[in-house]
Amino acid sequence: MPSVIPPVPDGDDEFFWDGVAHDQLLLRSCAGCGRLQHPPSPMCPACHSLKWTTRQASGRGTVYSWIVSHHPTEADALPRIVVLVDLEEEGVRLVSNLLGVAPSDVRNGMAVELCFENYDGTVLPQFRSAVSPRS
Numbered sequence: 001m002p003s004v005i006p007p008v009p010d011g012d013d014e015f016f017w018d019g020v021a022h023d024q025l026l027l028r029s030c031a032g033c034g035r036l037q038h039p040p041s042p043m044c045p046a047c048h049s050l051k052w053t054t055r056q057a058s059g060r061g062t063v064y065s066w067i068v069s070h071h072p073t074e075a076d077a078l079p080r081i082v083v084l085v086d087l088e089e090e091g092v093r094l095v096s097n098l099l100g101v102a103p104s105d106v107r108n109g110m111a112v113e114l115c116f117e118n119y120d121g122t123v124l125p126q127f128r129s130a131v132s133p134r135s
């Protein structure tokens with residue numbers, strides 16, 4: 001059994017997963033008013049335009065909120081930190097996982113940066129602490 005369920009892209013988020021396949025975090029930007037929209041939807045909620053472009057996110061952000069997810073199976077025994085990241089791009093939040101940080105060290109507002117991890121052939125955008133550990 002794979003460690004993650006692979007995404008099933010559809011017409012609205014295929015560009016997102018194409019970007020992930022090329023180590024890019026792409027956001028949908030309204031061609032009418034420039035508003036960024038994530039998760040992507042067919043119509044801009046601000047100006048109702050159906051036309052979009054994409055913009056590459058910087059990959060920098062801060063933890064807005066988080067939980068520790070525990071799975072009851074041996075195949076997935078390690079708890080994982082699920083974070084809601086406020087991306088540097090205004091108004092965009094992304095659900096992901098925080099890697100390399102102990103649950104006791106996670107704080108709201110901590111700086112994080114994007115990385116891409118390959119789980120049994122499925123690449124997912126993930127985050128790590130943007131602050132280097134003190135030596």
Ligand code: ZN
Nearest residue numbers: 030033044047
């Ligand atoms: Zn718009």
